[in-house]
Amino acid sequence: MTTDPIADMLIRIKNGSKAKKETVLIPYSQLRFSIAQILLREGYLSSVTKRLRKASRLLEVGLIYDGNGTPKVTDVERVSKSSKRIYAGVRDVRPVKYGYGIMVLSTPKGLLTGDEARKEHVGGEVMFKIW
Numbered sequence: 001m002t003t004d005p006i007a008d009m010l011i012r013i014k015n016g017s018k019a020k021k022e023t024v025l026i027p028y029s030q031l032r033f034s035i036a037q038i039l040l041r042e043g044y045l046s047s048v049t050k051r052l053r054k055a056s057r058l059l060e061v062g063l064i065y066d067g068n069g070t071p072k073v074t075d076v077e078r079v080s081k082s083s084k085r086i087y088a089g090v091r092d093v094r095p096v097k098y099g100y101g102i103m104v105l106s107t108p109k110g111l112l113t114g115d116e117a118r119k120e121h122v123g124g125e126v127m128f129k130i131w
Helices: 005-018 030-041 114-120
Strands: 023-027 045-053 056-063 076-078 102-107 110-113 124-130
Touching: 005 023, 005 030, 005 056, 005 076, 005 124, 023 030, 030 045, 030 056, 030 110, 102 114, 110 114
Parallel strands: none
Antiparallel strands: 023 056, 045 056, 076 124, 102 110, 102 124
């Protein structure tokens, strides 16, 4: 059991991309599934499927590479940790890496990207940044 399951998920995706894997297996939870759905919608993952393997539920996420074999996910940054929560108001939500990355926030309207949070005019806990 990891102390930070979201960081574990993000690092598995990052390491799988650097190792040129097609898919990565991640232990299932509703929060991880929601994060994977956002990454799929934003074009950082090719697929997200639920798997059942020996009484444990898993998420199988497909990774994306460009024509040169460069992974779409080059790095991640876990912003809000269990030891220190980081919150951002709607005015504090800025583009990540000059628009090449996204920020994911936990808001009163659910998990949203930075752009969606600005459109909805809500702030929240900054979960992570990915680019």
